[in-house]
Amino acid sequence: MSQKPPTYLGGEYGMRSWLLTLDHKRIALLYLLGVTFFFLLGGVFAVLVRLELLTPAGDLFQSETYNKLFTLHGVFMVFFFLIPGIPAVLGNFLLPLMIGAKDLAFPRINLLSWYIYMVGGLFTLYAMLAGGVDTGWTFYTPYSSTYANSHVIAAALGIFVSGFSSILTGVNFIATIHKLRAPGLSWFRLPLFVWAHYATSLIMVLGTPVVAITILLVAVERLFHVGLFDPALGGDPILFQHLFWFYSHPAVYIMILPAMGVISEVIACFSQKRIFGYKFVAFSSLAIAVLGFLVWGHHMFVSGQSLYAGVVFSLLSFLVAIPSAVKVFNWIATLYRGSISFEAPMLYALGFIGLFTIGGLTGLFLATLAVDVHVHDTYFVVAHFHFVMVGGTVMAYLAGLHFWWPKMLGRLYPETLARITAVIIFVGFNLTFLPQFVLGYLGMPRRYHVYPLEFQVLNVLSTAGASILGLGFAMTAVYLPWSLRYGKKATPNPFDARGLEWTTTSPPMAHNFEEVPVVSTEAYERDEPEVVHV
Amino acid sequence: MSSRTEGALAHHFETLEQQAEAGALGMWAFLIQEVMFFGGLFTVYLVYRTLHPAAFVQGSAHLPIDLGTLNTGVLIGSSLTMALAVRGAQLGRGKNAALFILATMLLACVFLGIKGLEYSHKWHDQLVPGLNWNPGPDADAHLNLFYALYFVMTGCHALHMLIGLALMVVVARKAWRGGYSPGNFLGVECLGLYWHFVDLVWIFLFPLLYLLGRHGPHS
Numbered sequence A: 001m002s003q004k005p006p007t008y009l010g011g012e013y014g015m016r017s018w019l020l021t022l023d024h025k026r027i028a029l030l031y032l033l034g035v036t037f038f039f040l041l042g043g044v045f046a047v048l049v050r051l052e053l054l055t056p057a058g059d060l061f062q063s064e065t066y067n068k069l070f071t072l073h074g075v076f077m078v079f080f081f082l083i084p085g086i087p088a089v090l091g092n093f094l095l096p097l098m099i100g101a102k103d104l105a106f107p108r109i110n111l112l113s114w115y116i117y118m119v120g121g122l123f124t125l126y127a128m129l130a131g132g133v134d135t136g137w138t139f140y141t142p143y144s145s146t147y148a149n150s151h152v153i154a155a156a157l158g159i160f161v162s163g164f165s166s167i168l169t170g171v172n173f174i175a176t177i178h179k180l181r182a183p184g185l186s187w188f189r190l191p192l193f194v195w196a197h198y199a200t201s202l203i204m205v206l207g208t209p210v211v212a213i214t215i216l217l218v219a220v221e222r223l224f225h226v227g228l229f230d231p232a233l234g235g236d237p238i239l240f241q242h243l244f245w246f247y248s249h250p251a252v253y254i255m256i257l258p259a260m261g262v263i264s265e266v267i268a269c270f271s272q273k274r275i276f277g278y279k280f281v282a283f284s285s286l287a288i289a290v291l292g293f294l295v296w297g298h299h300m301f302v303s304g305q306s307l308y309a310g311v312v313f314s315l316l317s318f319l320v321a322i323p324s325a326v327k328v329f330n331w332i333a334t335l336y337r338g339s340i341s342f343e344a345p346m347l348y349a350l351g352f353i354g355l356f357t358i359g360g361l362t363g364l365f366l367a368t369l370a371v372d373v374h375v376h377d378t379y380f381v382v383a384h385f386h387f388v389m390v391g392g393t394v395m396a397y398l399a400g401l402h403f404w405w406p407k408m409l410g411r412l413y414p415e416t417l418a419r420i421t422a423v424i425i426f427v428g429f430n431l432t433f434l435p436q437f438v439l440g441y442l443g444m445p446r447r448y449h450v451y452p453l454e455f456q457v458l459n460v461l462s463t464a465g466a467s468i469l470g471l472g473f474a475m476t477a478v479y480l481p482w483s484l485r486y487g488k489k490a491t492p493n494p495f496d497a498r499g500l501e502w503t504t505t506s507p508p509m510a511h512n513f514e515e516v517p518v519v520s521t522e523a524y525e526r527d528e529p530e531v532v533h534v
Numbered sequence B: 001m002s003s004r005t006e007g008a009l010a011h012h013f014e015t016l017e018q019q020a021e022a023g024a025l026g027m028w029a030f031l032i033q034e035v036m037f038f039g040g041l042f043t044v045y046l047v048y049r050t051l052h053p054a055a056f057v058q059g060s061a062h063l064p065i066d067l068g069t070l071n072t073g074v075l076i077g078s079s080l081t082m083a084l085a086v087r088g089a090q091l092g093r094g095k096n097a098a099l100f101i102l103a104t105m106l107l108a109c110v111f112l113g114i115k116g117l118e119y120s121h122k123w124h125d126q127l128v129p130g131l132n133w134n135p136g137p138d139a140d141a142h143l144n145l146f147y148a149l150y151f152v153m154t155g156c157h158a159l160h161m162l163i164g165l166a167l168m169v170v171v172a173r174k175a176w177r178g179g180y181s182p183g184n185f186l187g188v189e190c191l192g193l194y195w196h197f198v199d200l201v202w203i204f205l206f207p208l209l210y211l212l213g214r215h216g217p218h219s
C-alpha cells in the first residue's frame, strides 16, 4: 500500500458515522463517554453524602433525602460505572486488537448493547429526576415492594434494561475469544487480560439473567400486589435476597476480574518480565468466576437464613481468597528482580495490589460468621467494599486508561502530572476509607445521616480524604482531554510493552492490522532472554 | 466462491465456516442466559410450591389439562416443522425452508390462540391476581401465588414466542428470496435453536403447572 490507511478516528466524521458505527473501537469510545458521565453523576452523590456526614447532626438533608442520595450513588456507580466500566470500554477496544482480529464477532450486537446501556441509564436518570429512589442499591423487599414510596419501578427497569447490554457484551466476548484468535494464538498464549474478560463474560451470561427475572418479579409485585415477596400473602422476602445476591455477589467479580486483567498487563510491561506462573493466573480467573456463584449467602448471615447454610456459605467464601491470593502473589513474584519503572499506570497498579489486598482480607473478616454479626451493616462493610470497588476496580480502570490512552487516542498523557495525580488519588482514597474501618468497628451503622458526637473526628477525616480523592479525579478529567490536543503524538509502542495491540499504529486503523498477524511467541515474551539467577 | 457467498461473508471473518461457527456459538451462549432466566423463575416456583403445596395442588387441578395437552402437541409439532425448515435451508431449498417456517408460524399462532383462550377463562373465573381476583370461599389462602407464577411463567414464555414469530418473518422472507445456501444458513439455524429452546421451556412448564400434584389430596 502506497498510502497509510486512515485511523479509526479519521476516515468518516460526523455524528452519524459515530452513532451508527460498527467499529468496536468507536463503540468503546461511546461507552467511555457514557461511563464517564455516570461516574461523575455517582460522584456528585458521593460528595453530598460526605458533606452531610461532616457533622453529627442532620443539617443538610432530611433522612428521606439522604436515603435517596446514597441509593443513587450506589445505583449509578455499581450498575452504570463499575459493571460496564472496564469490559465495555477497555475490553471492547482491546479484545480484538489483543487477539489479532478485525472486530468483535458481532459488531451490530456490540452497537446495540451500547444503545441498550444508554436507554437503561436514561430510565434510571428519569427515576432520579422524577423524585429518586430510597431503597438502597440492593432494592430489598419490602422497601422496594410493599413499602416503596419512591420511583422504584423506573429505576429497577433501568437496571433490568442495562442488564441486557451486559449479557450481549458477554455473549460477544465469548464468541470472539473462541473463534477470532489470530493464527498461532493458542489459549495459553492469550494475554491475561483476555482470560480475565473470558471469565467475566461467563459471569455476565450466567448471572445477569437471574437478576433480570428478579427485578421483573419485583415489578410485578409492586404493580399488582400479588404477594410474590409479601409474607402477608404467602411470599418470602428472603427469597428476594437469595435471588438478588445470586447475581450481585458474582457481579463483584464482573467488576474486579477485568481489573485484575488490566493489572497483569501493566505489571508485565513495567517490570519488563513475563507474568510469573501464567497458567495459575489464567486459571485463577476461572476459579474466581466459578466459586463466585457459590458464596452469595454471606450477605445474609443475619437475614434469617439457616445457621447451617451460613456455615457452608462462610466456608465457601473463604475459598475465594485462594485464587485471589494466587494472583497477588504471582504479581509480586513478577515484580521480583524485574526492571521496574514507575510510570503512572504502574503507580496505579501497585496501588491496586495494596488496596485490593486490604479489601480482600477484610472480606475474610466479614465472611466469618461471628465477626459479621458484630460488623454487619456498619461502616466496616462500607470500607471493605470500597477498598475492592474503588481501591481495586477504579485504580485498575485508571491504570488501564492511562496505559492504553496513547493506543486509543494517539496522544501521550502528561506523565509527571499523571504520576502526581496517582499519588493524590492514593492518599485521598486511604484517608477516605481507612477511618471508615474504625468507625464500623466502633459500631457506626451505614445508611444514617446522623451519628453520635464521638464519631465526628473520623468522619471529618473521611470527608477530608474524599475531597483529596475528588481533586485527583478532577485533575484526571482535565489533563486527559487536554492531552488530546496538546499531548505528544504516540508511537505504536510507547511503553515497550508486549502484545499484538502494540504492533499496530496508535491509534489503530479501522481494520486494526494491515494484515492478519501470526503469533509464534508466548504472552509477554521479551526478545532478549531473561537473565536467570540460580 | 460464488459472488453470493462472498457478499455473505462479513469483513471481520476469514471464512464462511468461521463466521457460522462464531454465530452458532454466540447463539448457544445466548440460550444459556435464557436457561438462567427461566431457571430463576423455576426456582421461585419450587420454593413456593414447597412452602405452600396445598395451594399449588389446588391451582394445578383447576388448569384445563385438555387445552394444555393440546398445546403441548401443537408446540412439539412446530418444533418438527422448524427442524424441517433448517434441513431445507441446509439442502439449499430456500422456498421449502420458507414454507416450513410459515407452517411453524401457523402452529405458533394456534398455540398463542389457545393460550389466550385459557387466559380469558381465568379472567372470567376471576382468577387473575392483582387485576381480577375473587377465587371464592374454598380457595387456599395462598392460591394467589400459584396464579401469579402461572401468569408470569406462561407470560414470559408467550413473550419469547412473539419474539420468535417476529424473527421468523425476517428469516422466512430471506429464505424465500434465496438468501441462504448450503454453506451459509446461519440465520435459519439460529432461529431453529431458539425455537427448540422455547419449545423446551414449555416441556418443563406443562408438567410443573398442569400435571404435578394434580391428583393430590385436595383435588
Ligand SMILES: [Cu+2]
Residues within 6 Å of the ligand: A248, A249, A252, A295, A296, A298, A299
Ligand atoms: Cu458477596
